[in-house]
Amino acid sequence: MMSLRFSSLCFGALLSLGLFAAGSDALAGTLEFHGQNAALFSGANPSDTSAMMSSVTKPTTPSPFSNQTTAASLIVQALESQISSRIYNDIFGGSNTAGSYDLGGGNIISYSKAKNIVTITILDPVNGKTQIQVPIS
Secondary structure, three states: OHHHHHHHHHHHHHHHHHHHHHHHHOOOOOOOOOOOOOOOOOOOOOOOOHHHHHOOOOOOOOOOOOOOOOHHHHHHHHHHHHHHHHHHHHHHHOOOOEEEEEEEOOEEEEEEEEOOEEEEEEEEOOOEEEEEEEEOO
16 A cells, blocks of 8 residues: 555656646747648639639539430330339238239248237249348337
């Protein structure tokens, strides 16, 4: 206990002595600003960013119809969106406890509701069977 008190006392004394010594050499001086980006604003105000902003080139905005987008692909996307919305609304908004959708080509989506869980099964000829369970309230 005595050595802990002694070491704390020594540490405090050394800290005070160091702060006192550092404080005696500290003097106030003038503060000068030297801009880091003075080359960008030669002969101008560093706060004026118009010179820098005029040198920035805007990226080209892609056209909503890229060369890969066709009218047919837009129609297919719209149909897929409508089918997805219908299935989602039937599963989570409808009163049926089970249902199935045959999308053709061996693609089938089926669902069943039990207590607080909806089980969705997706059959796909390429990837096989995928089953998803979603908790509901």
